[in-house]
Amino acid sequence: MAAKVVMVAVPAVFGLASIRVYRVTEPPPPAGGLVASRELPIYTPLPRSPKYTFVEAPPGALERGLTTVREGLLPVVHSAQSFCVSVKNGSIQTYQTGEDVYHYLRDPPPGFLPRLGTITTAGMLGMILARRGIHHRTPEPQLWELVLVAQTDCPVSNRQSV
Numbered sequence: 001m002a003a004k005v006v007m008v009a010v011p012a013v014f015g016l017a018s019i020r021v022y023r024v025t026e027p028p029p030p031a032g033g034l035v036a037s038r039e040l041p042i043y044t045p046l047p048r049s050p051k052y053t054f055v056e057a058p059p060g061a062l063e064r065g066l067t068t069v070r071e072g073l074l075p076v077v078h079s080a081q082s083f084c085v086s087v088k089n090g091s092i093q094t095y096q097t098g099e100d101v102y103h104y105l106r107d108p109p110p111g112f113l114p115r116l117g118t119i120t121t122a123g124m125l126g127m128i129l130a131r132r133g134i135h136h137r138t139p140e141p142q143l144w145e146l147v148l149v150a151q152t153d154c155p156v157s158n159r160q161s162v
Contacts, residue, residue: 059067
């Protein structure tokens with residue numbers, strides 16, 4: 001068997017040393033012996049032999065027990081997974097809503113803050129009155145009710161000085 005040796009010098013990463021690579025060529029295999037790798041049938045299955053067939057072993061006690069546990073835990077795992085996904089989606093939506101509100105309140109449109117203050121004041125007053133209960137002794141509206149209606153319905157820019 002005559003071998004041909006080829007020497008190649010490959011510089012290393014930083015040029016500090018070089019590596020020598022030797023290549024040895026072998027003679028081709030005899031015609032009746034080995035099959036070349038390019039001739040192997042990798043895309044077509046080998047023909048089945050009638051003598052030998054694959055018989056799957058029946059599952060043992062351990063495999064049956066693990067299958068039962070896995071099938072029992074599968075609904076729990078799916079519900080926990082859907083819960084985590086819904087929490088994730090809710091937190092992302094809450095974050096995006098908070099970010100939108102932050103950017104909106106940094107530069108609000110004109111007249112937004114007075115209206116927000118009026119609505120907040122009316123809501124808090126409504127909660128206070130609902131807790132105490134309103135007891136009118138007279139059917140005519142009281143002075144503070146008229147002031148509240150005038151403040152809510154008539155903006156400051158439309159009021160005329162007397």
